[in-house]
Amino acid sequence: MLIRFNKPYGVLSQFTPEGRWHGLKDYIDLPGVYVAGRLDADSEGLLLLTDDGQQQARIAEPRFKMEKTYLVQVEGEPDEPALAQLRRGVMLNDGPTLLARAQRVECPADLWPRTPPIRERKNIPTAWIELVIREGRNRQVRRMTAAVGLPTLRLIRTAIGPYSLEGLTTGHWKEVPF
Structure with missing residues (x-):
C-alpha cells in the first residue's frame, strides 16, 4: 500500500504529536503504515507512507536519489x-x-x-x-x-x-x- 498525503503546516512526519506540533494520527488512521522520508513540521506538501519496508527504503534512502x-x-x-x-x-x-x-x-x-x-x-x-x-x-x-x-x-x-x-x-x- 502507498499513501500520498498533503501534509499541512504544523504537522510532524510521525504519528505522535510533540509540543506545539500535531502528529499524523490526526489525519491518517491506518495501522501498519510508515513514513517514507521526512518533511519538517514547518514545511507543507507531499508525504508518502507505505506498509512495505522495501518500498519505504527506495523512497527514503538517499542512495536511490529519487x-x-x-x-x-x-x-x-x-x-x-x-x-x-x-x-x-x-x-x-x-x-x-x-x-x-x-x-x-x-x-x-x-x-x-x-x-x-x-x-x-x-x-x-x-x-x-x-x-x-x-x-x-x-x-x-x-x-x-x-x-x-x-x-x-x-x-x-x-x-x-x-x-x-x-x-x-x-x-x-x-x-x-x-
Whole structure:
C-alpha cells in the first residue's frame, strides 16, 4: 500500500504529536503504515507512507536519489546568478550539494492558504522558485536558498519521483498503486 498525503503546516512526519506540533494520527488512521522520508513540521506538501519496508527504503534512502520537487516562496527577487548557483550546487556547513534544477515560477493559482500565514514585510518582495533535488539533508532546501541570499518563507514539496500532490487538498490523503 502507498499513501500520498498533503501534509499541512504544523504537522510532524510521525504519528505522535510533540509540543506545539500535531502528529499524523490526526489525519491518517491506518495501522501498519510508515513514513517514507521526512518533511519538517514547518514545511507543507507531499508525504508518502507505505506498509512495505522495501518500498519505504527506495523512497527514503538517499542512495536511490529519487527526485524531490519543491515550490519555495523566498524573500527577495531571485536573479539568474542566484538560480545558477542553486543549479550548480551550493556549499553548506555539511558539504556541497549536488546539482539541482532551479527556476523562477509564478505562484500557483490553486495554492491553498497557509495557517498561520507567512510573515510579509512591506519593503521586501517575495517570489517563488521551483527547486528539484536528489538528496534530502536536514532542512536542505531552506539552507540552499539562504546560501544564495534568498531566505525561505514557505516550503511545499510538490512531488517525490513519479508521485505528486495532484488532486490532493491540504490535510487529505489517497492510496495510490505502486
